[in-house]
Amino acid sequence: MTTTAAVLQQAHALAAAGRLPEAQVLLKRIGRLDVALVLRRAEVAQRPTSAVAEHNLAALLGDMGRAAEAEAAVRRAFAKAGDAPETWLVLARALLAQDRFDEADAAYRQALTRRPAYAEAVRDLAQLIWMRSGDAQAALQPFEAALAAAPGAIDLRIARATVMEYVGTAPDIVLAALTADGSHPEIELAAIQAALGVDKDRALAHARAAHALRADIRTALKLAEVHLARSQPDAAQPLIDAVLKALPEDQNALSLQAVAWRQAGDPRAAELYDYDTMVGAWTIDTPAPWTSLPDYLADLAKALRCLHGLTTHPLGQSLRHGTQTTASLLTSTDPAIRAFFTAIDGPIRRHIARHGTGTDPVRRRSTGSYRLSGAWSVQLKPGGYHAAHIHPEGWLSSACYIDLPDAVHAEGRQGWIGFGGAPFTPDLPHQHFEKPEPGKLVLFPSYMWHGTVPFEGDQTRLTIAFDVVPA
Template sequence: MSGSQQQFQRILQQITSKIQSNEAEKAISIIEALPTAIKQHPNVQHLQALAFKVLGQLPASLLLFKQLLSQYPNQAEFQNNAGNVYKDLGNTKLALEHYLKALNLKSDYLDAFKNAMLVHIEEADYESARQMLNAYSMVFSKHPVTQKFEADVLLGQKQYESAANLYELIVQQNPSYTVAKLGLAAALRLSERLSEAKMLLLDVLNEQASANAHYQFGLCLFEDGNYEKAEHAFEQAILLKPSYRAAHNQLNEMLWQLNSMTKFGSSYQRVLQTEPDLSQLREDYVDMLINAEHYDLAVEQIEIGLNSTPSQSGLLAAKSMLLANQQNYEEAYELAKQVWTERQSFRDGIEFIKLAIKMEDYQAASKIIDKLKAEYPENQLVQAYHATCLKLTDPNAYQEFIMLSHSIKAFELPVPEGYDCLEMFLSDLKALLSSMHTTNTRPLQQTLRKGTQTPGRLLERGEPLLNKLKWAYESTVSKYISALPDDDQHPFLRRKSKHFKITGSWSVKLDNLGFHVNHVHPDGWISSACYIAVPDNLSESEGCIRFGQSPLELGDKDTPDLSITPQAGQLVLFPSFMWHGTLPYHSEQMRLTAPFDVVPIAEKYND
C-alpha cells in the first residue's frame, strides 16, 4: 500500500472512530476540512451520510445516500444504510426495498437480513417474515439470530407458549445471548407469568445496564399495579437510551391513566430540548398529545419540527389530522394525499381513506382500500372502511357484506360448575374485576371515555374464577361459530373454523357519562361485549351498544344498523370488522364489561 493510500485509510479510520464514539459533529468537521477530491470519494461521502444520520439530520443524510446510489447502485453497504435512513424517516416500505437490494447484492449480508426481518416484524407482517426466514435459513443457519427471529414471529402471532419454549432453547444454547433472554421475558410477561419474567429481567440487569430490560421490568410492574416502581424503571430505560420510543410511550401512558398531569409528557420535552432532531420521538409526542386532546401543544410541537425539517411526513400526517379535527377537510385531504404518496404506510392509507370518505371521494377511498386489503387481508379496520364505502355507494352489497341476521348474536352466559345460578357467578366476577381497576382514567390509545381498562390479558391471570369465565366464553363462541353459514368468498366466513383461541381479553369499567367511541378490533376475527354489571336505567338512548356506524360523523348517510340494550350476564358476539360503540349513560352505577377477541386456528369447520 502506498503512503497516500495509508494516509487515506487513516483518515477513514479517524472519521469512523468519531462516529462510533458519538462524536459525529467532529467527524463532519474533519470531512469538511479535507481537500475537495478526497471529500468526493464515495467512502468519505458514505461516512458523512452516516454522521448526518447520527446527528439526526436525516434529510441531509438521505440526500447523500441518493447521490451515492445513483453512482454506485451495486454497493450493498450503501443500500443497507440508505434503508436505515428511510426507516428513521418512517418510510418502512422504501427501507425494506433497500435492505432487499443489499441482500440481492450480497446474499450473506447479515445486517441487511436482520434489518429486513425487523421491518417485517415491526409491521406485523409475519407471513413475509416467515417467508424470508425460509429463504435464508441455509445462509444464516449457524447464526442464533435466525432462531431468535423465529421466536419473534411466534411472539408477534401471539403464540406465547411456543415463543417462550423456543427462546428458552436459544438461551440454553447461548447463555450470553441477552436479546433472546429479553425475548423470553416478553413471552413470559405476555403469558401473564409476571414473576418469572421479573426474575429473568433482574438477572439481566445484574449482569449489565439494559434499557430494554428496564423497560420490560416497568411493564411487569405496571401490570402488577406497582406504579411508582414502574415509573422509575421506565425512567431508567430513557436515561440509558433517550430516544427509546416505547419507554417514553409506556411511561406517559401510565402517567395519563394515573392522572399525573404534571408529569405527563415531561420525558418527551426533556429529551427533545437537548436532542431536537429526534424526529420520530417528536412524532410520537405529537400523537400522544392529539390522543390526549392537547391540541395546542400538538400544534406547537408540529411547528417546531416542521421549522427544522419542512418535509417531515410524520408531522405532516399529524397536521392533517388536526386540520380534520378543525373540520378543514379540504386542506387535510390534500396533505393526507401527499403523505400517502410519499410513504404509503398502513396508517397513512387509513387516514387518507377517512378523509376521502368525508370528502365523498369514494373512488379514491376504494382504490386505497383495495390496496390495503391485498397487503393486509386479515386486518379488520380495512374491512370496516370497505363496509362503510359499500354502505354509502351500494346499500344492497353492504347488507350482503355485514350479514346482519347471522353476524351479531346475543347469548346468556352459561353457568359454570360450582355455581347454582348466573347471578352468583356475576356477583363474584363483579367483585374480582372491580378490584383490578386501579388506575384513574382511560388508556390513551383505547376508545372508552370516562372509565378505566385493565392491562394485560385478563383471562390468562391464572385466577380460578377467570378460568370459569373463559370456559363460558369458549362454550358460547363454539355455538356462535357452528351457526355461521359457509362462504369461502366472504372475508369473515372464509376463516370459519371450529378451532379458535382467545387472543386478547380485558375488563372495562365505565362511570357516569361513560361511553365507547365507534371502533373495530383490527387484529381479531370475532369480537365481543360481555356484561358483568350494568346500571338499571340503560335503554336504546342510554348505554346501549350500537353496530354499523363508523366514527366519521357522516350524519344521516351513516346511521346504526342495530342497537342492543345490555343486560347483566349477556354476551354479544360479532365480526371484528363491525363498527360498534355505545351511548353515554347517566347513573352512579358502574357499567362493567369483560370483552375479548377470538382468532381462528386454521382448520376448515366441519360438522
C-alpha cells in the same frame, strides 16, 4: 402441508440458523408464541451467562402477558450485568401489568436515565402518569426533558401528539405541535387525525403527503379514510380495492369498504354488515362450581374491580372516562376470572357453528375452532363511552356485560353498544344496537365499527372484552 405447518417449519429453520428474532416474528404472526418461548428458553440454556438472552426471554414473556415471569427474567438479566434501557422498559411494563404502579414509574425513569430520548419509555411513563392522575400537564412533563435531549425527534413528536390528543388538547394545538419541525411520512399520518378535527381539506393534504412520501398499505388506507370523511367514496374505492386485493382479510380495509359502500348506496354494504346474522347475542354458561349465573357474575365483578386501580383511560384506544385492566385476563389466577373462559367457550362455539362456512370475510376464515387473542376488562364511569372503532388484529370481537348501571334501562339507549357508525363519518349513524344485560355476550366481526352510547347516573358499567381468531 398447511400454511401454519409451513410457517412453523420456516421458523424452526431460522432458529436453527441463529435468526431467532425473525423466527419469533413468524411465530407471532400465526399466534404460536408458545413455540417461540421454547426457542427463547433454549437460547438461555445455551448461553447461560448472556444478559441479552435473558432480556429476549423477558420481552417475549411480557408479550405473552406472563408478567411475573417476565420480571424474573429481567432480574436475571440484571444479575448477568444487563443494564440496557430496553431491559428497564421490559421491567417497567411487567411491573405495570402486576399493578405495581410506583415501581413501574421508577423503572420507566431508570430507562430514561440511560436514554433520555427513548420515545417508547417516555410515552409509557406519560400514559402511566395520566392513567393514575388524570393530570394532563403532569402527563406531558416527561416530554420536556426528552425533547431537550433530542429536539425535533420524530418518534417523540408523534408520541407527544398521541398523549396530547387523549388528554383532551385542542386539535389545532396538537396539529401545530406535530408540524412545527418539518415533514415525514409518520408525521403526516399522525397529523391527519388532528387535522380531521380542524379542517378536512388540511387532513386531505396531510394524507396525500403521507402517501406521496411512502406509498404503502397504511398510507393508502388513511388516504381512503380521509376521502370517506369528505363523503368521497369514489375516490376511496380504488385505494381500498388495492389493499383488499393484496390482503383480503385486512380488517381495516374491510371496515372502510363497508363505509364506502354505504356512502355510495351500494347494496353490498348490507351484506358485509348483515347485523341479523353476524351480530350474535348469547348468554354465557354458568361455570362450575357456581350453581347460578347471578352468583357467578357477582364474584366475577368483585374480582375484576380489584384490578381497576387506575383513575382514567389509556392512550390510543377507544375508551373515554373509564379504566382498563393493565394485564391480560388470560393469565389471571383468580378462580372467577379463570372460570370466565369456560363460561364463554360454549357461546363462542355455538356462534361459530351458526355461521358455518362460506365466501364472505367472516365465514371463509372459519376452521370450526378458535383461540382467544387478548382479553381485558373495562369499567366505564358515568359519562364514559367507547368511541367507534374496530379490532384490526381480530376475526371476531366481543363485549360481555358483567355489572351494569340502571341507566341502561333508561331512554336514549344509554350504555348500549351500537354498530355501523364510523367516527370520521358523523353523517352515517349506528344502524344496529344491542342492549346490555348481565351475562350477555355479544359477538361480531372485528371489522365492524362499534361504539358505546354514554350514560348518566352515579354507577359504573363493568365489562370484559376479547378477540377471537381461528385456530
